[in-house]
Amino acid sequence: MPEWSELMQDKFFITDLGEERTEEIGGEQVTVGRYAVWSPAKNAKQHTIVEVGSDLGTLKEKYSVPDERICRLAE
Numbered sequence: 001m002p003e004w005s006e007l008m009q010d011k012f013f014i015t016d017l018g019e020e021r022t023e024e025i026g027g028e029q030v031t032v033g034r035y036a037v038w039s040p041a042k043n044a045k046q047h048t049i050v051e052v053g054s055d056l057g058t059l060k061e062k063y064s065v066p067d068e069r070i071c072r073l074a075e
Helices: 004-008 056-063
Strands: 013-016 021-025 028-032 035-040 047-053 070-072
Touching: 013 056, 035 056, 047 056
Parallel strands: 013 070
Antiparallel strands: 013 035, 021 028, 035 047
């Protein structure tokens, strides 16, 4: 089985939290996106979140992320 670094290092990937969530921010209920896009950090072996959203298709297209780099929570 390949190591995480082989699969994701220097590549964008998306994590799927499994469902939409709502949180109270500043006294207002806000929908928090289900998907987080991770970008490789410059000059480092880590990633940082660059966008969170609810439309997987749009995020996949915008960041050129194939299905094999979408990480879903195990059920």
